[in-house]
Amino acid sequence: MKRFPDATSIDGEAREATIGLLYRLADDDMTLGHRHTEWTGLAPILEADIAFSSIAQDQIGQARAFYTLLHELGEPDPDALVFARKPEDFRCCALCTLEKGNWAFSTMRQFLYDMAKQLRLQHLAESNYEPLAKLVRKLRGEQKYHVMHGHMWISRLGDATSESHAYMQEALDAQYGYALGMFESNELTAKAAKHGISPAEEQLCDEWKGQVHEALELAGLNIPQNATAKSGGRIGSHEPVFTTLLADMRSVYELDPAATW
Amino acid sequence: MSRETSIADPAEKRVWDALETVMDPEIPLISTVELGLIAGVEVDGAAATVSITPTFAACPALDLIRSQIREAVTAAGFSPVSVETVYDPPWTSDRVSESGRRKLKEFGLAPPKRMNGRCMQPQDLVGVACPYCDSTQTVLESAFGPTLCRSIHYCDGCRQSFEHFKPVT
Known part of the structure; x- marks a missing residue:
């Protein structure tokens, strides 16, 4: 299979698939990164506050790196992509856009998302689009800290007390279908798999279930049965809360879009 | 070069x-x-x-x-x-030089363990030597700290908290 050493060497279907993948990666990190920042100053304990703030900072930095790769492929610059793109052009999954909920909900989401992200990064380190593979090999080191943090809280709270268990089970039940929506597949994701840019979403989903179910069960939590995947984000059909998220994220920018920072 | x-x-x-x-x-x-x-x-x-x-x-x-x-x-x-x-070579904490490690300790930051290409594991954050008294009777308080590259620990030896430059590989 053909490898692509830089932005000028990739065209046609492979280029289209790479651009699609980068939008999914960047928009997921950007929106969930923004949601995590909503805990800054508010988390139940100081360490949890710093953790959410740090993970948010990592994710927004990682989103910027993915947007920069998009810019190299001829898309608008990172600021324009975040602050001036039409909402229906975003490709984030619904899970990343949901309101932060209570701390159990956000902690469960951080775990479910970062387990998926870690798997993606492991595979993308071998992507045929080499600029992406190089970036991802760098990001894997920081990602491990997110996964470690998520694991710790899931295992601590899943079976600590009946109250903590109930909170975590409720959080899991409420978002498991949204989590499955991270792996929404379509023509574009299939093209990415065909050209060795990214593994197939179905394969990622199976691997994610294997790892996540094991950790949840060890923590004494029950995997929701018969949950259906909440899809649509990957084709630009978003939850109503996405509109308020974007408005909030852009409120300062929109005061004066031409300002220099 | x-x-x-x-x-x-x-x-x-x-x-x-x-x-x-x-x-x-x-x-x-x-x-x-x-x-x-x-x-x-x-x-x-x-x-x-x-x-x-x-x-x-x-x-x-x-x-x-x-x-x-x-x-x-x-x-x-x-x-x-x-x-x-550039992202190639990726930065890892193993890139911090010997003099860099000495200065981190002088600054009050426990230097990162040399990983020699090995993946970081949760146990690498356990028993980190205190930069003030060198005790390894220490516990991890938080894997995240005041900047992205630091974690927070507590030393049972000299009974104070300290920061650690995290191993990243």
């Missing part, structure tokens, strides 16, 4: 010497060279190109470091000076 090999070219050496004066804005005792941030230097006549490999993708100090490198290398007599960001 990286700093690990000896630098024969006098012009290139002048660039490296200039880079050794550019300090990390968050830990001002340690230079960008000691931190392992410099991925390479190329000199072509009066022009110099410095490649930097960022510690964390979201490092907020990166823009400042970039402009300070440009200034320092320009002051050393090069023009134009360009600073490029």
